[in-house]
Amino acid sequence: QKEVEQNSGPLSVPEGAIASLNCTYSDRGSQSFFWYRQYSGKSPELIMSIYSNGDKEDGRFTAQLNKASQYVSLLIRDSQPSDSATYLCAVRRGGADGLTFGKGTHLIIQP
Amino acid sequence: NAGVTQTPKFQVLKTGQSMTLQCAQDMNHNSMYWYRQDPGMGLRLIYYSASEGTTDKGEVPNGYNVSRLNKREFSLRLESAAPSQTSVYFCASREFGGEETQYFGPGTRLLVL
Numbered sequence: 001q002k003e004v005e006q007n008s009g010p011l012s013v014p015e016g017a018i019a020s021l022n023c024t025y026s027d028r029g030s031q032s033f034f035w036y037r038q039y040s041g042k043s044p045e046l047i048m049s050i051y052s053n054g055d056k057e058d059g060r061f062t063a064q065l066n067k068a069s070q071y072v073s074l075l076i077r078d079s080q081p082s083d084s085a086t087y088l089c090a091v092r093r094g095g096a097d098g099l100t101f102g103k104g105t106h107l108i109i110q111p
Numbered sequence: 112n113a114g115v116t117q118t119p120k121f122q123v124l125k126t127g128q129s130m131t132l133q134c135a136q137d138m139n140h141n142s143m144y145w146y147r148q149d150p151g152m153g154l155r156l157i158y159y160s161a162s163e164g165t166t167d168k169g170e171v172p173n174g175y176n177v178s179r180l181n182k183r184e185f186s187l188r189l190e191s192a193a194p195s196q197t198s199v200y201f202c203a204s205r206e207f208g209g210e211e212t213q214y215f216g217p218g219t220r221l222l223v224l
Binding site: 006104 | 141144151159170
């Protein structure tokens with residue numbers, strides 16, 4: 001059974017601080033790793049993708065992957081109230097396989 | 112360029128009724144997916160189609176059927192709806208072998224009474 005685990009939160013972070021979101025996965029065959037943001041009542045929106053060990057930065061977002069520990073994280077720097085949402089971690093084995101999602105972490109940025 | 116579109120946006124069914132959820136994409140993607148999302152849960156894969164003419168079961172296929180009508184369209188059918196199928200259904204598409212990004216439609220909210 002492929003599983004993706006996330007702390008459901010809520011995670012409350014002051015505006016301007018760094019928000020740190022974590023995710024672990026069980027399937028060692030996973031090749032691709034994603035962070036999606038989902039606002040209430042909306043569809044998921046891709047924030048970051050990462051495929052190899054290490055860090056990947058895009059603007060205020062940094063994704064980190066450690067395949068040996070089966071661990072993925074997302075850092076959001078200079079957090080803004082508009083970052084308040086549920087963040088979904090997702091993994092995929094490869095090919096045309098669909099994504100396996102975690103249950104999501106609810107992030108609240110306090111003004 | 113509308114991306115991924117889904118119809119209807121919202122539907123109420125009685126137990127035992129049937130319905131088809133429609134999904135279409137205009138990005139010329141090969142692969143399409145159906146997910147369901149229940150309160151407090153992440154998305155779970157129901158069925159997917161790697162390319163036109165092929166379909167495969169995902170994590171939670173029971174009670175559903177799918178049809179890949181052509182490259183653009185991928186429908187999800189509930190033959191005999193059950194209250195356990197009350198959920199939000201998302202369709203997604205992706206270019207198999209290319210960009211990894213999976214693009215999601217706006218979702219269909221289904222309530223089965």
